[in-house]
Amino acid sequence: MIDIIQANIDKFFDPLTLTMVIGSVLLMAWVQNGRASIGLAFMALLNCGRDPFAESGENATLICRRIDFVLQEDGLVGLERVKSDDSFVRRLIAQLLNGKDAKTFEEWARLEENSVRKRQNIPATYWSSASDIAPAIGIIGTIIGLIQLFATGIDPMKMGPAMSFTLLTSLYGLFVSHIIAFPIHIRLQTRAEILNTYRAAVVQHTIAIAKRELLTIGPVHFSPAQPLRAAG
Template sequence: MDFATGIGLLVGTGVIALMMLLGGDLHMFVSDHAAIIILGGSFAATLIRFPLSSMLHGLPLGAKFAFTMRRTTARELVDQLASLAEIARKQGPVGLEKVEIDDPFLAKGIRYVADGYDVDFIRDNLERDRDNFLSHLDEGQKIYRAIGDCAPAFGMVGTIIGMVQMFANMTDPSKLGPFMATALLATLYGAVLANIFCLPIADKLHLKLHDEDTNRTLIIDGILMIRDSKSAALVREMLLAYLPEKHRHDADEPVPA
């Protein structure tokens, strides 16, 4: 669970709700007209940009990975792959079958090595798996960013509609308040949807995409070296290049025999 995303959303919505309560009743900030123009307009504009299948796949996938963290860090992956290389050198590929691995992508690669698959097959299959996953994750962040871009614009559209309705009914003072409220709430809804939800989630997904690209490429290189029966020390040294400089010395420990 990525607590930073959850905490950020709770704090953001909490601050806005608190400011609303300090100024009166929450009911005065509820407008179905403003919600329709923001949600409906943003969905329609995003649907024009992306195929429906991409939206149906990208929205839930993006939401899932915005709130989840990778089980294994890059530093832990280096240690784990070095240990697996040591097992493969001592017991052969068959020894890898007994090892329990939490990371599904790493487990898949180790299974290929244990089953004796060809190096080219392992590389092509894992790279295709990585590229498909990254493509879907990138699709999700683009969709959330598109909604974040559209929401404030449709907030302005809602404001303009509300202002037109207000000026068209200047002779009826009872309608001026509701139309003005709708105009202002449309802008509020658009700003909140974009800056509290969609754009932060898009940025979080962009960071996760970069991390997953690095980690999965690290795994592929490690798996191929294990398949070629490289020593644990060589596997560790080669994979340390994926880590930031400050983490390399912490991970530079001998693999237990």
């Protein structure tokens, strides 16, 4: 199999057809996931193969224990000394340090966590879409090639290029889907799950601290205005 490919490598590689397939896949995945998705998808490739906290060994239990230790020693003011490799956790701790009341902090933390989770999931979703779209793009190319093939009749000199285009588009669609996009999707999804689970645990812990350490403002109840009575 390898010998056949090596001997006919020029027949398996058509730069124009490959560019058309990859470009169509990336474009359709971008349309499906929004204008910011393609930039985030390619930026995520820089850290695709790295564990989020491989170097620091950071995890939710460690951060939560650091926070508790600092609170026991120095109170909320000491939270300035708690460091994290994750920018979201740093913002969360800073917000807790400067928080005025527990309710406001909880609302901010929930909204921010949801926003960060959505952004974290975008790259994996983009590459998942690319993986799903690529075979369809290959089939579309195959159908176009077959139409061209049947349009040429039985002329052997014209059948070759049309048949080659027909088979290569399917090959490239499957290659982009199963060899490129799907493995990237799995890796980014795993990374997103690690980060989202970690952040959710820290959010829960800091909300519990806020309810204990910060002022709790209850719901405001409004009473309907009483009509004024005429004097005398």
